Amino acid sequence: MAKKTPEPIGVIAIDGPAASGKSTVGRLLAEKLNFLYLDTGCMYRAITWAALQHEIDVADETAVTQLAHDIQIDIQPVREEDGRHYTVLVDGQDITWQLRTPAVDANVSQVSSYLGVRQEMVKRQRAFGQRGAVVMVGRDIGTVVMPDAPLKLFITASAEERARRRTRDRKTQGHSADYDRILADVQRRDKIDSSREHSPLRPAADAIRIDSTDQPPEEIVDAILQMIKEPVNGNR
Numbered sequence: 001m002a003k004k005t006p007e008p009i010g011v012i013a014i015d016g017p018a019a020s021g022k023s024t025v026g027r028l029l030a031e032k033l034n035f036l037y038l039d040t041g042c043m044y045r046a047i048t049w050a051a052l053q054h055e056i057d058v059a060d061e062t063a064v065t066q067l068a069h070d071i072q073i074d075i076q077p078v079r080e081e082d083g084r085h086y087t088v089l090v091d092g093q094d095i096t097w098q099l100r101t102p103a104v105d106a107n108v109s110q111v112s113s114y115l116g117v118r119q120e121m122v123k124r125q126r127a128f129g130q131r132g133a134v135v136m137v138g139r140d141i142g143t144v145v146m147p148d149a150p151l152k153l154f155i156t157a158s159a160e161e162r163a164r165r166r167t168r169d170r171k172t173q174g175h176s177a178d179y180d181r182i183l184a185d186v187q188r189r190d191k192i193d194s195s196r197e198h199s200p201l202r203p204a205a206d207a208i209r210i211d212s213t214d215q216p217p218e219e220i221v222d223a224i225l226q227m228i229k230e231p232v233n234g235n236r
């Protein structure tokens, strides 16, 4: 009898807290599988950036929700070789690097706690997911955006390790970075993201949990590729 080949995977859902390594793993995985890569965090960051830019009070849920409906967010391939992994345009303006400023970090969790903002972004993310062959990364992909994804991963790491990574990333990008401040921000964001009313950060019941504290992303990606090739009962 011919060996049964596993069914192709359409969507891989990856969730986890800030700087857990999920974006690096997702990107490498998408490259290896020749899938599209969608970092959903950049959409919430784009709204936050636009609110700050237009001097909209991020505490004003109605105004921020209206902005989420009005704003055009385009995620495109890399246009400039400046270390970016994709290009984000808001209403035609390239704001890829502005998405990573401390001001956006400080406000994004509040913006993404609003139900109307989430509903609008989830609608756009699902449209992307329908195309298939996509690795989608965020906080609620396995639980809310793509609950039927055949492979769900939940990637964690200790808060200290995550703060070390974020500090190193910011220094590599030529910014000043203070470890203690970054650790406090990561912990504050984890708390808001995990305790919010709508779509809190949590693993889907059928997600595979991976601790990346002592494991480099390449090793994690190899392990995932192995899982896809040889699904173990219950893993897919």
Ligand code: CDP
Residues within 6 Å of the ligand: 017, 018, 019, 020, 023, 040, 041, 042, 044, 045, 108, 109, 110, 112, 113, 137, 138, 139, 140, 141, 189, 193
């Ligand atoms: O890169 P980092 O892990 O720090 O954050 P991100 O993935 O860019 O997400 C920034 C923020 O957006 C998170 O802290 C969440 O508040 C929010 N977010 C969300 O609520 N749902 C998603 N699917 C993705 C991000």
